[in-house]
Amino acid sequence: MAGSTKVILNIPRLTGLKQFMRSLHTDYARLSSFRSSSEVKPLEQYPEVEVLHNPPEWKYVERLLPPRTVPQPVEKSEYPSGWQPQTANGEESGYFVARTKNHMVPVYLNTRFRGQRRLTIVRYIQGDIWALERDLRQVVEQARNGKLCATRVNELSGQIHIHGDYVDLLREHLKSKGF
Amino acid sequence: MAHLRESTDKALKLLRTLPRVQIGNLRPNPNSKQNDKRGRAQHGGDKHGAGNKGSGQRQNFMRLGYETGNQPFYLRFPYEPYYKGHHMRREYPPISMLQLQVLIDTNRIDISQPIDIATLCNSGLMSLKPAELQYGFQLTDDGLDNFKAKINIEVQHASEAVIAAVERNGGVIRTAYYDPRSLHILSNPKKWFEKGLPIPQRMLPPQDAVEYYTDAKNRGYLANPEEISKERLVLAQKYGYELPRIEDDANYKMLTAAKDARQLFHGLEPGWLINLVDKTIVKLKAT
Amino acid sequence: MLKFLNKTRQLLYPNVRNLSHSLTACQSNAASESTTSVGKETLASKPALILPQNYADHAPVNRNSARQAWIENVDAVAERKVGLMELHPDVFAAQPRVDVIQENIEWQRKYRYVSMAHTKTRAEVRGGGRKPWPQKGMGRARHGSIRSPLFKGGGIIHGPRSPTSHFYMLPFYKRVMGLTSTLSVKLAQDDLHIIENVEIPTRDAQFIRDLIKERNWGPSVLIVDKHDIFPENICYATDLMGYVNLMPAFGLNVYSMLKHDTLVLTVEAVKHLEERLLYQLHRNDAASKQNKFKLDQV
Secondary structure, X not given: OHHHHHHHHHOHHHXXXXXXXXXXXXXOOXXXXXXXXXXXXXXXXXXXXXXXXXXXXXXXXXXXXXXXXXXXXXOOOOOOXXXXXXXXXXXXXXEEEOOOOOOOOOEEEEEEOOOOEEEEEEOOEEEOHHHXXXXXXHHHHHHOOOOOOOEXXXXXXXXXXXXXXXXHHHHHHHHHOOO | OHHHHHHHXXXXXXXXXXXXXXXXXXXXXXXXXXXXXXXXXXXXXOOOOOOOOHHHHHOOOOOOOOOOXXXXXXXXXXXXXXXXXXXXXXXXXXXXXXXXXXXXXXXXXXXXXOEOHHHHHHOOOOOOOHHHOEOOOEEEOOOOOOOOOOOEEEEOEEOHHHHHHHHHOOOEEEEOOOOHHHHHXXXXXXXXHOOOOOOOOOOOOOHHHHHHHOOHHHOEOOOOHHHHHHHHHXXXXXXXXXXXXXXXOOOHHHHOOOOOOOOOEOOEOOOOEEEOOOOEEEEEOOO | OHHHHXXXXXXXXXXXXXXXXXXXXXXXXXXXXXXXXXXHHXXXXXXXXXXXXXXXXXXXXXXXXXXXXXXXXXXXXXXXXXXXXXXXXXXXXXXXXXXXXXHXXXXXXXXXXXXXXXXXXXXXXXXXXXOOOOOOOOOOOOOOOOOOOOOOOOOOOOOOOOOEEOOOOOOHHHHHHHHHHHHHHHHHOOOEEEEOOOOOOOOOHHHHHHHHHHHOOOXXXXXXXXXXXXXXXXXXXXXXXXXXXXXXXXXXXXXXXXXXXXXXXXXXXXXXXXXXXXXXXXXXXXXXXXOOOOOOOO
16 A cells, blocks of 8 residues: 555656645654754755865864863963972882872862761872871871871772861872972 | 882782782672672561661651641741742852962963863863853852963953952953853864854843843943943952053953854854864855 | 892893983894894894883873883794883883772673573462452461462562663773773783784794794783784684684773783784873863763763
């Protein structure tokens, strides 16, 4: 049955009917469907365009393309934001805290149990992690007026966890040591 | 620096003395896996730690704020509808002046070019979700005293203090409206260029935003430029700084670069088609 | 123990970094170092290949010194050192996170696993529509169906239902760390070898068997080149050997690396892997890769 209607519609005399049938199907608009867009018209009905190779405006396009990898910071006389480039290489201290790929000091705050437990986490530690743990604990205990401070060292992943929120303190301390 | 290699090298050297790491001899870290099985009978089978009877056992807790028949606390007092229509309001995610200065210091933003939403999103550290009614960024005044850069920035909302902080350094700030479709394009221009569609026109602001963006005090993009230059002077006198003359600046052209009210990208006009592969621009032929 | 470690360290860092990179010096040094199997004339005929890497784009985060590995030949069974290659410490001397390797293995097993275990509920077991005996008067317990879960041959409650997908995605940077850790482990355990190319002279499988025996590889070997189209000879030679497999660099994964005893990379593959992994470690839009995985994401 379907085959026979197809044959009838292919007869040239019935093209008008064919177009009418198609208009039945394309009349209503469906959002997000190919049926809601207009059909391709003959080329003459479109405005003429020109294709410009390497036009002077291309610099505006290049400005809009993001860099592929994180750019390296450039040397500046001062950094008003308080950020500073890494200067220490761990020669004298025996340990090294690497920067993140965004050139930040890797000190983070981890809150658990709806903010009841706060952990300060220092990451990307290489070298003598135990010496760094002693140093950081001393800094924190000084800030706590001599009260003891619990820490945890994960040597395999190069992390130190410190009980309490001492992110700003430790970040500034590490920055002052050049990390 | 032999000692710095200690942590990694110790492990790698140890591995040389150990059997080959294979699929068969790997196991997860101790205690890292939680047992999701429920004990039966004598192995914790009685109540499975849920307690005896009631909401605790059946997990059918009362809805939040319900006080078993009392007038609930949250309905007990008359209130002011701060959040009325919150699901339809425009949201402007904040960027602080400190964050902006950090982006500049770490070379994530090029201040020799005008800064707009695309610049901020291309840094890879900010993102915008126009589908969640985020209509662009607002510049907030945290770290305003440490802001030292001379920039030409276009944001969607800025307070008076922020405007003063930018202009004190000889910079230019402008607030501009973008419709959600334009914001979607600006939040990832590269991805959008790859679609191969002509650049659309930017829509004009809705009725309730017209007042903000035509006000020279807000440095609105639809405000009279004469009034803006007057307001710059007024703000300088109010905050007590001398307004740097940007006309004498070497970067005068960059600092005063502005988009048309219907324009989406700097230097690119609506209707153009960008081809990133062939590096071509398709334009209407001039008649 | 310490003495042994020091010895192995000498093996780990052959002291060739101090060599000048000029060609003549390389030749003379390489010739003087290799006394046993390598003839002087072979080296003289072909200058030794020393590939120092330029890490200007991605300075090593890892404070380890760059690793060095010999480049071996495959045009004959006898081993000949063709050159020396420097390897980026962030990729080939990373912290060996064996726990992350294990997580990768588990993920690779599970994300494609669909459990087909299936049990029938009381509604699906055949029969059981009739009340087996009257509610009262029989002196027996009351029951409404012989397919109740209490009955032998009845339905199963909370049984496995098929198909059960175990799909999940490991966080992106755990997958990256899995690759760098595995490559570092393989290099540290002398299970990673670098060959100049995959052009073997014959399509005879015996050549590969002899090669593996002579070089002390394997028994199972994974050979990785940059592209997925390998030369004809090596394809024929390894086709019928289940324990020698070929893989393009873009398909390299933790499971396959650990499934094979020895990993053999071509110079091109090493460069490609370094480039890709360093890109992932330094990419600008890393935040977008750390979002929750969506099935329809591009």
